Ligand SMILES: Nc1ncnc2c1ncn2[C@@H]1O[C@H](COP(=O)(O)OP(=O)(O)O)[C@@H](O)[C@H]1O
Ligand code: SF4
């Protein structure tokens with residue numbers, strides 16, 4: 001296990017390195033550079049003519065004239081060693097301040113979304129497989145196909161409408177209006193939790209439908225295995241038997257696709273955030289792209305991809321723990 | 331014969347996508363205490379379904395006909411009507427593993443890939459005895475040693491896929507016997523093994539059966555194996571038992587044309603090459619069971635106009651010996 005852990009951990013570091021290079025390349029893609037945009041932003045509308053020489057001066061001052069490789073290492077070095085993502089030109093503040101606690105909120109939203117997905121999908125999928133062909137099984141199949149067909153933002157709108165009608169209050173956002181700027185306190189945390197479930201449910205929606213079907217299919221497969229019949233032939237009580245033998249293996253495909261789920265949630269996050277008025281990284285990323293504020297965009301991309309890569313690592317470890325054959329395969 | 335198990339009129343039907351099939355029809359047999367019954371027949375004749383029915387292990391699309399009777403005499407001496415037990419009944423769980431053990435053709439697939447051999451053995455022992463975890467583990471190691479595994483103290487913590495094919499089947503036998511069943515059902519336990527290992531496992535099972543005073547149902551499609559391990563034999567064809575009796579008598583003087591065909595198919599050194607063509611003709615599918623005698627489509631001795639119309643009744647040749655064939659009945663009765 002220790003060797004497996006070390007191998008996967010090194011693999012993760014390599015992946016992160018490659019990912020950071022790709023993010024850096026993306027940051028370099030838009031026409032012009034930071035100095036151009038900085039100068040334009042700072043002096044436009046002030047009647048000051050900015051010359052190429054002024055921009056060059058800014059470039060030298062900020063070290064942007066150095067070769068890309070050098071800049072990459074200074075960029076990533078600052079991030080890794082000091083947690084410093086550079087300056088957001090649009091706000092003239094450090095990127096970390098612009099991002100603020102949006103990173104943590106996004107991570108929280110992600111974790112709650114994943115929890116909702118798995119806590120519901122795994123038992124429901126197992127139940128549907130064990131009761132195959134029953135009325136609840138058919139009902140679940142219909143509901144999950146609906147889940148796959150109905151887009152997230154539609155669900156978000158529908159939920160918003162009903163939440164508004166039934167609870168009378170605005171349910172959008174991650175906080176009540178008064179709480180947004182308040183310092184962290186138990187009351188604010190509770191406020192966050194009461195707001196979080198709606199976007200988490202919306203984001204969990206399609207994964208939920210998909211994972212129920214996956215768990216059901218694998219569970220059906222596992223239920224027919226000889227090892228299950230053999231355990232039954234040894235007198236293992238049915239409930240214990242289901243959990244110990246087929247169910248343990250039926251969650252494997254779910255665990256191994258945690259990374260995909262994270263990826264998908266992040267892809268759907270911006271549009272859901274826009275509909276629900278959430279302040280999280282997706283929405284900020286969209287804004288940073290529009291402003292061509294590449295330091296902010298790069299920081300967010302790096303954070304999101306790092307989360308995806310780390311979650312993949314976690315999924316690998318969980319899988320190895322669930323299924324000892326995997327460790328043997330290296 | 332002092333029976334430990336009596337099966338009467340066992341009939342099993344399946345719902346399938348092509349409609350209902352009844353691959354087991356009116357099966358009768360008994361297993362004597364301390365004896366081994368060999369159940370023999372070609373693949374698809376219903377041997378596995380029959381023995382799964384005894385343990386109530388059939389899948390959801392199967393139905394045991396209500397007139398079927400499966401009666402088992404427990405270690406306590408009490409007769410249990412297995413066919414009457416509720417699905418989740420405690421008694422059924424006690425019988426599974428504790429009274430009747432089962433081993434299968436695929437030792438690899440019989441073990442869960444994610445638990446060690448020891449984990450599954452300790453689980454089984456603790457379900458059926460009052461031993462604590464440590465005692466159960468000691469017993470498991472003892473059982474592994476008994477079936478001939480070297481280094482049992484180390485093997486117990488290995489996974490099935492870390493053992494060789496022969497070791498795996500030995501471990502499976504140890505697992506099935508760990509809770510001390512009085513009857514062992516072995517469903518083609520040697521079929522998937524190499525020939526040399528087959529002989530070893532066969533020897534092992536015969537020795538264990540004798541040493542533990544167990545009863546056994548040994549399934550095989552090879553009548554040659556029966557001679558080595560069983561005292562009684564039942565020959566199955568398309569879900570019916572066509573001939574049964576003490577092994578020595580059945581092998582010496584087979585009464586049913588199908589048994590004779592199987593006997594001719596036993597490989598001997600000079601005829602080893604004929605092994606692949608046992609009884610001539612194709613076995614009809616489960617949904618196309620022929621009317622009359624189910625064997626008449628392949629029988630070289632079939633009586634035209636009789637065998638394809640009338641199902642032969644069971645003819646008792648001795649108290650412990652019978653066969654189902656029109657040739658055994660008086661000409662007058664057969665044509666009536
Ligand atoms: N789960 C099932 N569903 C439908 N038919 C089955 C099922 N299991 C077995 N059968 C049918 O029962 C017949 C006997 O099968 P089986 O007992 O496995 O034969 P054997 O063990 O003698 O090779 C087969 O022809 C097969 O079609
Ligand atoms: S009853 Fe007829 S067909 Fe069947 S085995 Fe006897 S002779 Fe052959």
Ligand SMILES: [Mg+2]
Pocket residue numbers: 377378379517518
């Ligand atoms: Mg079989």
